[in-house]
Amino acid sequence: MGSLDQLSEMSADNSEYQRRRDEVAALAADYVRGNIIPDVKYTDAEHAVWQLVAKQLRERHHSVAAPEFLEAAERLDVGVEEIPQLQMVADRLDGLTGFRLQPAAGVVPFHRFCGSLADGYFHSTQYIRDGSTPFYSVEPDVLHEVIGHGSALADSRFANLYRLAGEAVQRVETETAVQFIAKVFWFTIECGLLDAPDGPRAYGASIVSSYGELDQFRSAEIRTLDIVDMVGADYDITQYQDTLYSAHSLAHLEDVVGGFWESCDDTSIDRLLAAVK
Ligand SMILES: [Fe+2]
Incomplete structure (x- = not known):
């Protein structure tokens, strides 16, 4: 679908990209849960961006993505040839794990994003990145x-972790607690x-969807998954990560992080932060 010539043509003018991004985003503005998610009439150049990136990601996933993620991605099976319509992805997810998608016009504030997760909805944008930077997206x-995210949500154990994060944010009241859950x-x-x-x-969505970071992440300082250790850890979402956490297994992740989200509240998070600082 499409060609790289069309792709660079589309990207020659960034204001044209912004106009197109906003046009697609506007479809989400009037969306009401329960409605059919509007289809986007993607151009050949947009499909070409998907094809280029999705093929490269799939190649790398076989050697560096977690087996549980690979199996979930296979179950979702969105293909590499063209951008899937969100309603189709939403229907598949609903059938696989009961999670649903809701179109988003851009980054959704974390509190609202998590409220939806608790209800079993994931906010998803529909526009695709600027074709001049196919392997990087500012948003x-x-x-x-x-x-x-869609691939992970096709696995019921990962999907449950998303839901638990959402419920944790709904349970706490202080911004400090929300920020720690976000971390x-x-x-x-x-x-x-x-x-x-x-x-x-x-298995993390940011890494498995980043061609560059899939090549780099093993050079980061990789620590054993530990909530207490995260209190003092810094992160910058605009850079490749220099500190990452690895769980021994999915059961270990469920135990440590699922257990934390399931039981945390303002008091327990305050105590945790105070004990480490
Ligand atoms: Fe994300």
Whole structure:
């Protein structure tokens, strides 16, 4: 679908990209849960971006993505040839794990994003990144949402972790507690690793949807998954991560992070932060 010539033509003018991004995003503005998610009439050049990136990601996933993620991505089976329509992905997820998708016009504030997770909805953008930078996106786009989060949400155990994060944010009241839950979310749902015999493998959406970071993440300082250790850890969402956490297994991740999200409240998080500082 499409060609790289069309792709660079589309990217020659960034204001044209912004106009198109906003046009696609506007489809989400009037969306009401329960409605059919509007289809996007993607151009050949947009499909070419998907094809280029999705093929490269799939190749790398076989050697560095966690087996549980690979199996979930196979179940979702969105293909590499063209951008899937969000309603189709939403229907498949609903059938696989009961999770549903809701179109988003851009980054959704963390509190609202998590409220939806608790209800079993994941906010997903529909626009695709600028074709002039196919392997980098300044904001979450349909490649990140579908290949990263959508694949994980096709596994009921990962999906349950998303839901628990959402419920934890709903339970707490202080901004400090929300921020700490967001940090744990970042180090796991977005950037998490699982140990494997050949070295840590990624399941975090941000890493599995980043061609560059899939090549780099094993050079980061990789620590054993530990909530207490995360208190003092810094992160910058605009850079490749220099600190990552790997769980021994999915059961270990469920035990440590699922257990934390299931039981945490303002008091327990305050106590945790005070004990480490
Ligand atoms: Fe994300």
